[in-house]
Amino acid sequence: MTTDAARxxxxxxxxxxxxxxxxxxxxxxxxxxxxxxxxxxxxxxxTDPQVLGQGCCGLxxxxxxxxxxxxxxxPFHVWDLRDVFRREVREPFAADYAAxxxxxxxxxxxxxxxxxxxxxxxTALGHDALATGHHARIEVGDDGRSVLRRAADRAxxxxxxxxxxxxxxxxxxxxxVGDLTKAEVRDLAAERGLRVATKPxxxxxxxxxxxxxxxxxxxxxxxxxxxxxxxxxxxxxEHEGVWRFTVGQRRxxxxxxxxxxxxxxxxxxxQRVVVGPRAALATRWIEVGPVVWQAEAAxxxxxxxxxxxxxxxxxxxxxxxxxxxxxxxxxxxxxxHGVAVGQRxxxxxxxxxxxxxxxxITAAERPLLPTV
Amino acid sequence: xxxxxxxxxxxxxSAGHEPGRQARGVVEDARERIAAALDRSPHEVVLxxxxxxxxxxxxxxxVRAAVEEGRGRHVVCSTVEHPAxxxxxxxxxxxxxxxxxxxxxxxxxxxxxxxxxxALRTETVLVAVTGADGEVGVLxxxxxxxxxxxxxxxxxxxxVVQRVATVAPPAxxxxxxxxxxxxxxxxxxxxxxPRDVAVAPVVPGPGQERGLRSGTQPTALSLALATxxxxxxxxxxxxxxRCRDLTGLLAAALDDLDGVRPTIAAEAPHRLASHLHxxxxxxxxEALATxxDQAGVAAATGTACATGSAAASPxxxxxxxxxxxxxxxxxxxxxxxxxxEVAADRITDVVSTLRARxxxxx
Numbered sequence: 001m002t003t004d005a006a007r008x009x010x011x012x013x014x015x016x017x018x019x020x021x022x023x024x025x026x027x028x029x030x031x032x033x034x035x036x037x038x039x040x041x042x043x044x045x046x047t048d049p050q051v052l053g054q055g056c057c058g059l060x061x062x063x064x065x066x067x068x069x070x071x072x073x074x075p076f077h078v079w080d081l082r083d084v085f086r087r088e089v090r091e092p093f094a095a096d097y098a099a100x101x102x103x104x105x106x107x108x109x110x111x112x113x114x115x116x117x118x119x120x121x122x123t124a125l126g127h128d129a130l131a132t133g134h135h136a137r138i139e140v141g142d143d144g145r146s147v148l149r150r151a152a153d154r155a156x157x158x159x160x161x162x163x164x165x166x167x168x169x170x171x172x173x174x175x176x177v178g179d180l181t182k183a184e185v186r187d188l189a190a191e192r193g194l195r196v197a198t199k200p201x202x203x204x205x206x207x208x209x210x211x212x213x214x215x216x217x218x219x220x221x222x223x224x225x226x227x228x229x230x231x232x233x234x235x236x237x238e239h240e241g242v243w244r245f246t247v248g249q250r251r252x253x254x255x256x257x258x259x260x261x262x263x264x265x266x267x268x269x270x271q272r273v274v275v276g277p278r279a280a281l282a283t284r285w286i287e288v289g290p291v292v293w294q295a296e297a298a299x300x301x302x303x304x305x306x307x308x309x310x311x312x313x314x315x316x317x318x319x320x321x322x323x324x325x326x327x328x329x330x331x332x333x334x335x336x337h338g339v340a341v342g343q344r345x346x347x348x349x350x351x352x353x354x355x356x357x358x359x360x361i362t363a364a365e366r367p368l369l370p371t372v
Numbered sequence: 373x374x375x376x377x378x379x380x381x382x383x384x385x386s387a388g389h390e391p392g393r394q395a396r397g398v399v400e401d402a403r404e405r406i407a408a409a410l411d412r413s414p415h416e417v418v419l420x421x422x423x424x425x426x427x428x429x430x431x432x433x434x435v436r437a438a439v440e441e442g443r444g445r446h447v448v449c450s451t452v453e454h455p456a457x458x459x460x461x462x463x464x465x466x467x468x469x470x471x472x473x474x475x476x477x478x479x480x481x482x483x484x485x486x487x488x489x490x491a492l493r494t495e496t497v498l499v500a501v502t503g504a505d506g507e508v509g510v511l512x513x514x515x516x517x518x519x520x521x522x523x524x525x526x527x528x529x530x531x532v533v534q535r536v537a538t539v540a541p542p543a544x545x546x547x548x549x550x551x552x553x554x555x556x557x558x559x560x561x562x563x564x565x566p567r568d569v570a571v572a573p574v575v576p577g578p579g580q581e582r583g584l585r586s587g588t589q590p591t592a593l594s595l596a597l598a599t600x601x602x603x604x605x606x607x608x609x610x611x612x613x614r615c616r617d618l619t620g621l622l623a624a625a626l627d628d629l630d631g632v633r634p635t636i637a638a639e640a641p642h643r644l645a646s647h648l649h650x651x652x653x654x655x656x657x658e659a660l661a662t663x664x665d666q667a668g669v670a671a672a673t674g675t676a677c678a679t680g681s682a683a684a685s686p687x688x689x690x691x692x693x694x695x696x697x698x699x700x701x702x703x704x705x706x707x708x709x710x711x712x713e714v715a716a717d718r719i720t721d722v723v724s725t726l727r728a729r730x731x732x733x734x
Contacts, residue, residue, distance in 0.1 A: 124729040
């Protein structure tokens with residue numbers, strides 16, 4: 001296999017500089033490798049310049065991105081993607097919650113904005129590839145097909161959020177820091193005098209910098225009051241909207257109950273939040289669609305794989321079976337608890353390293369739910 | 373200017389000792405020359421850090437003084453102002469200091485002085501209409517507006533940053549000029565503030581400039597502004613004719629490219645000679661700006677905002693411009709016909725290539 005670092009030469013690469021340390025070092029590595037590198041900062045959301053710590057959308061981030069480009073001596077542009085981001089990420093995010101689902105906006109952003117739209121424009125501008133600071137490895141197999149692997153730094157691995165990109169897109173995507181640990185990335189940044197070397201990692205959803213998802217949604221969605229019911233239909237309380245909840249949630253239910261209660265199901269049609277014991281969340285099968293296949297579906301079907309349903313969740317052993325129309329059914333040996341519709345299910349190989357397939361979760365087993 | 377940097381300008385112009393007096397002498401010499409170039413009194417010239425600060429002082433300072441004196445709080449402002457004026461007026465409105473009537477153009481033409489007249493009230497304290505916007509490059513009817521305002525006893529502010537190199541500013545009312553548009557280093561400008569209109573300071577401080585603008589005067593930069601302005605005025609007509617030729621050449625060279633048209637016809641009398649604003653179909657504006665930069669053409673798609681991106685422009689909306697992409701081409705004293713031809717060739721190549729690849733739309 002060929003790694004990013006070894007892809008020396010003179011590719012014209014557009015690097016998306018978020019203003020963080022990972023994309024800065026990604027750009028530095030590409031410059032070192034002799035590529036023709038241009039930096040671009042993507043303005044995704046309107047943020048208050050006076051509020052600190054805003055993931056990848058703040059004014060400080062734009063300044064840090066620009067400074068990175070200056071220090072590396074590469075051209076730099078700011079692209080205003082606020083309209084696209086609102087249309088493709090923020091509005092579907094709110095709509096998903098209103099429909100009782102739990103979206104992953106970072107995956108949607110990669111799919112539709114960062115890699116989708118930006119890669120399209122980069123290609124139109126004559127760039128051979130788009131580079132990002134994602135911690136994941138994209139390699140070219142012996143058959144010429146691009147393969148997505150987990151990062152060298154497993155704790156920082158972001159292969160999960162890149163699963164939506166099939167081999168054709170992966171072939172034009174570069175993730176140079178995937179071979180490095182986070183500590184190595186920071187050391188390289190410091191060696192080059194990049195001021196982002198010690199910048200804290202971003203964690204929250206970039207357009208919800210304070211982490212208050214329900215508070216953010218309250219500004220976007222109308223209140224839709226309804227009942228909180230137990231598995232047998234007993235009304236336990238009331239709520240202001242199913243979008244305030246996510247399957248698997250335990251806190252903030254406001255219930256007085258003799259044993260812990262979790263959100264088990266959300267019914268947006270009846271505006272009903274169903275709660276139950278942890279056992280009601282045990283999920284051994286998941287339906288996924290549409291599925292992006294990184295490997296040939298026929299070769300993967302029924303084989304031993306690893307299954308991951310959250311960005312940093314622990315994978316389970318299992319199997320994936322294509323079910324037609326671009327969908328698949330995934331079964332796991334040891335149950336997940338709290339799998340929500342809208343989350344992403346990513347399937348790795350038997351060594352839990354190479355991404356084989358992935359997609360949006362459309363249904364999951366709810367063992368004690370009477371209505372299913 | 374080198375002599376000033378090395379010696380005479382070393383003192384603080386506000387200090388009472390000999391080096392300070394020498395420096396002050398340079399500043400006052402510059403002030404007289406700036407005033408003469410603008411055909412105004414030296415007492416009206418307040419040195420600032422640039423055009424934006426000059427606009428702030430004229431707009432915010434004039435309105436605040438009027439409000440403090442109880443003369444009124446109504447402002448008439450055009451919708452095609454530079455953000456330095458538009459946002460200052462918007463801020464006064466948001467803060468409840470002023471009440472604003474916005475007056476826009478009727479299509480791609482200068483604002484009708486009659487529309488400004490119609491917006492005036494007895495309590496109107498300021499009219500702000502740019503001398504020419506730097507985006508589309510529409511020359512406003514500033515002299516007529518000055519007559520209207522003088523007759524009605526209302527203060528007029530004209531931002532002439534983009535205008536002064538090719539067209540004379542109005543003889544009355546306040547003005548804002550910027551040095552770097554005329555070739556000085558960035559960091560110097562001037563507000564011309566008539567003595568018969570009260571102005572309040574905007575930023576508190578010792579008020580070295582007429583009690584209105586605080587901060588030590590930049591001796592060498594003041595001299596630079598005086599020299600640049602003198603030169604600009606002395607060669608204005610010749611420079612304007614040259615600019616008109618060069619932008620006309622650019623328009624003609626791009627004439628064969630389909631889906632590209634000047635927003636203001638090259639021969640239109642209300643076009644700012646130094647500017648050619650183009651509308652383009654079939655390409656995305658941001659992608660075009662990136663591609664042109666990659667091709668070595670420094671053109672802008674809009675006014676540069678804080679983050680460096682080309683944001684949607686209120687002025688373009690006011691003129692009713694709606695195209696896939698816009699391009700703001702400007703020429704200066706150093707621009708040659710050969711450079712214009714090279715730029716036209718590269719724009720043609722870049723637009724054709726980008727269109728062939730889908731236009732770079734998101």
